[in-house]
Amino acid sequence: MLALPKAVRAEIVERARGGRPLEICGVLGGEYDPTGRSEVGSQYPAENVAEHPRTRYRIDPEEQLAIFDRLEARDEEIVGFYHSHPRGPPRPSETDAADATWSDRSYVIVSLEPFEVGSWRWREDDGFEREDVAVE
Structure with a gap:
């Protein structure tokens, strides 16, 4: 189960819409x-540095480490990651x-066409498993 505050969900969806056609x-x-x-407390936007950002995402390792330092300074843990699929799929x-x-x-995916916000937990032996999202 992933608890996702309405405000954080709205920020991620707005970024996904504004970043279209890129992930x-x-x-x-x-x-x-x-x-x-x-429980998600905050989201930390990152630049998509993938070679093909319309269909893939990649967070620069140095930026990712800087985000992890910010999390630690705020006494937060890494809950997961998010990215968008501007033209689906919603998984x-x-x-x-x-x-x-x-x-x-948790890996949250914002699909814009069709619109859906879902979350999956990645298990090393089993791959992705859909998880319930409580928007609070």
């Missing part, structure tokens, strides 16, 4: 629980599955 991406901070309910793509590296973290 946007970022990091989710808050309280992380690998087997239960993780993780094969590329998303191949590039996932943070086991048990």
Whole structure:
């Protein structure tokens, strides 16, 4: 289960719409629980530095480390990551599955066509599993 505040969800959706036709991406901070309910407290936008940003996302490793430092300074944990799919699908793509590296973290995807905001936890042995999202 992922608890996602309405304000954070709205910020991510607005970024996705504003970034179209490119994928946007970022990091989710808050309280992380690998087997239960993780709670998002904030989102940290990142630049998409992928070679093909219309169909892929990649956070620059140095920027990612800087975001992790900001999280730590605010006593937050890495809850997961988010990115958009401007033209669908409203689920993780094969590329998303191949590039996932943070086991048990949440991966929020904003699909714009069709519109949907969903979350999946990536399990090292099982791949992505859809998780419930409580928008609060």
